[in-house]
Amino acid sequence: MAGSTSAVVVGLVVLVICAEPNILFVVNEFRQSELVWPLRAGRWAEIGCWWRSQNLLQRVDFTAFLVSYNTRNRGTVLTVAATAYRLFVARLAALATLASCGRVEFEPIDRAVDGPAVDSVAAGCNLAADFGTPQLLPGVSSDATEATLRLLPNELVGYLWTTRSGNIDLARVTRSSLTEPFSYQPFDDLNTLGLEFEPTVSSDDLSLVFRAERDGAGADLYLATRATTADPYVSLGRITNVVSPAADYQPYLTDTHLLFVSNRNGSERIFAARRNGNNFEAPAELNELAAPVVVDNDPVLSADGLTIYFASTRRSISNDMNIWVATRPSVTAPFGDPRLLPNINSTATDGPSWISPDQCRLYLSSDRGGNPDLYVATRP
Numbered sequence: 001m002a003g004s005t006s007a008v009v010v011g012l013v014v015l016v017i018c019a020e021p022n023i024l025f026v027v028n029e030f031r032q033s034e035l036v037w038p039l040r041a042g043r044w045a046e047i048g049c050w051w052r053s054q055n056l057l058q059r060v061d062f063t064a065f066l067v068s069y070n071t072r073n074r075g076t077v078l079t080v081a082a083t084a085y086r087l088f089v090a091r092l093a094a095l096a097t098l099a100s101c102g103r104v105e106f107e108p109i110d111r112a113v114d115g116p117a118v119d120s121v122a123a124g125c126n127l128a129a130d131f132g133t134p135q136l137l138p139g140v141s142s143d144a145t146e147a148t149l150r151l152l153p154n155e156l157v158g159y160l161w162t163t164r165s166g167n168i169d170l171a172r173v174t175r176s177s178l179t180e181p182f183s184y185q186p187f188d189d190l191n192t193l194g195l196e197f198e199p200t201v202s203s204d205d206l207s208l209v210f211r212a213e214r215d216g217a218g219a220d221l222y223l224a225t226r227a228t229t230a231d232p233y234v235s236l237g238r239i240t241n242v243v244s245p246a247a248d249y250q251p252y253l254t255d256t257h258l259l260f261v262s263n264r265n266g267s268e269r270i271f272a273a274r275r276n277g278n279n280f281e282a283p284a285e286l287n288e289l290a291a292p293v294v295v296d297n298d299p300v301l302s303a304d305g306l307t308i309y310f311a312s313t314r315r316s317i318s319n320d321m322n323i324w325v326a327t328r329p330s331v332t333a334p335f336g337d338p339r340l341l342p343n344i345n346s347t348a349t350d351g352p353s354w355i356s357p358d359q360c361r362l363y364l365s366s367d368r369g370g371n372p373d374l375y376v377a378t379r380p
Contacts, residue, residue, distance in 0.1 A: 124358065124360065127359060131378065132378050133377065134344060134362075134366065134376065135375060136369070136373060137363070139180075140181075141373045146160055147161060147372050148160055151363065153203050153357050155356060156174060156175050156176070157205065159173075159199040159201050160374070161196070165191075169187070169197075170187045170190055172187040194214035198211040198250050206226055206229070207253065208225070208233055209224075210222055221238065221239050221251050223239050225278055241282060242273050242283055247262065249262075250297055252298075256274065256275055257301065258272070259272050261296065267290075268295045268296060268297060269286075269290055270290075270296050271283040288326075288335050291314050298311040298352050300352040300355050303355075303357040303359075307359065308325070308326050308327075310324055310325075311349075322340060323340075324339065325338065325341050347368075348367045348368040351365050362377045364376075
């Protein structure tokens, strides 16, 4: 019995030693598949995927030859078993690589930018379904005003404006998971004796655009940046090629654009300026969303750039803001006709604040409870 056990142990050791190069190769291939293939597009990704699969198939052929050779030449049981095991691992790697070839044109998986990944509770929803009834966002609301919450992609860190200090100031909120309440944190990096509100943050938390009214001037858009998330934000001043002598406010920052509201053309309309890092091109009005004798506010663009949520007085008897949505087939196409978002609006003022990257959760500002507060609506 002891001799059999020793033989099995020796056999396992030999198997591991013989298979180790292939095991490391499989791990390395999977690592490259995760980091490289989903991020590449077009023919280069197809060529790279084909090359890797051919390389692995050659390993399969070579290992199969070794199995056949050792069997014909009466190799030891352990030698044949170890070589056969290497054939199994090589085949597994080849199959995995070929399966990965079907993913080369997928969009990159959204990773957490600052903090843990999004909880499994947030994993997917029915995008064809309507949002549920908005619920008060726990940990943020107070007797003061809180509005315009903008989050990082992980939905665990965000910025908003509040009147808790007696002035209109920016604030920061954090939470450990999507099921936990937010924790409020004063944000003194950019606050002054003037008015700072309506913050919007880049996905890497290194750039922040906000509305400010300082030194008796009107509403303007300001840009602040920092080198790392451990550094404080430093204001770079007004975004000179975006702002106008009119009022410019309610900015919304994406990786490619800065959306905002302006009355520079006589009515409150939504504008977009193309973004290149911290540089912005001259803005243009989204004419397809405009309607006569209405006010449009609070633009919020989905991560894929195909859906826009905004507040508008259109069809409102009492002239209150309601949340509308419009879509488009591509980022170069104009948006289609807006429609009123069901289940979300109230008889008070409602405006979108932020949409999760998967469009499963819509965060909004509303005074339906008598005081401006923050809410979240979730798709099933």
